[in-house]
Amino acid sequence: MATKSGAQKNARKGEPEGEGVFKTSVSARHALDRVFSVLVFVAAMIGLVVLAVLLVDIARDGLPRLSWAFITSFPSVIPQNSGIYPALLGSLWLLGLTAILSVPLGIGAAVYLEEYAPDNWLTRLIEVNISNLAGVPSIIYGLLGLGIFVNLLGGITGGQSIVSGALTLSLLILPVIIIATREALRTIPGAVREGGYALGATRWEVIRSHLLPMALPGALTGTILALSRAIGETAPLIVVGAATYITFAPDSPLSSYSALPIQIYSWVSQPQPAFQLAAAAGIVVLMVVLLLTNSVAIWLRNKYQRRG
């Protein structure tokens, strides 16, 4: 059947142009093709150009202000002496703790849903909700964090502490990690699982030895991009009580803290122009942190993909 219809197609292609019932102009079709290619090129460029203008603008304002002193100093009422040190440290604490909390939970939930969960109304309900949760505005998570981690569990988390912030950010990115990991697991052919089972392996043995290593590049990429998003979040952290002005560096998960976007936001809202320059320099620092985490994601993905 298939070969027959293929042969017919070839016969048709062999016919001279313009004969029979085929009347379309090839040049008009090519013209349309060119118009479309220009349109999509413009669409791609608009995004890139806007981003480039933003970056150049920030760099022009921020780079002159950036110095080792800026990175190692505390914020001050004198804009020229202000530094980003506690906010940078706070953000790194948040990044680390959020990763520790959300990665095992997210990957675990994804493995359960994709590999263990039976297909029934409960799992379908959970799936729909996880997809919806990925789209919930971040300030809602902030309010949830305030209610649960700061107030209800304040005795354990220390109230407005790094732990509360990290737990809130973990909630925020969990759905993204779960979805990314599930997608990665879903792309693994069923033949891999069957090959394992056929040797007398249990589900866990197949997951540990084959599925997780194969899903790792995809899961890691999704996870680190989600972490990058978390590190740039401001709204939920303001709600759960990140400080805008802090004169000591956080030294434990229970410390109060500030974070880069909070510090930037605080400087931007100051009237003195010199604080605007500090904000620009702060944005450069934040961008560098983001680019570093993203390049770790790319490095990890390439490293594990090569093994396959």
Place this chain on the structure above:
Amino acid sequence: MSEVSGERSGIGRDQGDQPSPAPKTEALGMKTENLSAFYGAFKAVTDVDMEIRPNKVTALIGPSGCGKSTFIRCLNRMHEVVPNAYAEGCVKLGDRDIYARDTDPVTVRRRIGMVFQKPNPFSKSIYENVAWGARINGYRGDMDELVERSLKRAALWDEVKDKLKKSGFDLSGGQQQRLVIARTLAVEPEVILMDEPASALDPVSTQKIEDTMAELKERYTVVIVTHNMQQAARISDYTGFFYIEHMNDPGRLWEFDETDKIFSSPNRKETEDYVTGRFG
């Protein structure tokens, strides 16, 4: 469930801490009684009674969609891996019912290995592909020796002995399929099920797989699903013909006999039409 009798007790014989048995030459046979297979409410195969002789190659032939693959997957409880799929009836390895309530499918699958239509090596080195199954099953012997022996039996050793650390995916399709066979042999099964193992391979690779099979039956019982009737005639000792008489009926074992008989003077007209190429 029948009583355990004699030396060869089937499932569970070497569970636990005993070291794996020495390489054997005499394998166990299998037997199905009233075996039916379902996908949810759909009955794909019905009432198959078949005796699979030990140390012989049994070929399963028949038109597409008549339940050969489903049937062979029931023989090592791989059928039930598909959601909502289940089997009814009795399947025995030796004299033990592999569907008995207290039988763990994980144990069954170690004793009854399976090679699939498309080669599915693991995303690991050639060495690890072979060693992995043995390791999870608690193999305590010399792993290097086991890997070498398994690859030799699968007729792959000479081609890969210098690149055991390379990925299984670096091999050609035919080599990958022999790697899968080697990996199956490494857990020392009694029976090897092959579901169209050569259908995705070129003629030269197919020839190598067929040669391998002829040697495999010295030590193992082999069941193979094939669409290639010359292949069935060449390599098998017994042949089962699966057939669906009316649309939407479940597949049945239409005729089962020695391969020579099936291909020269089958008892039923449909079998003859099929093996002589008049349909299918």
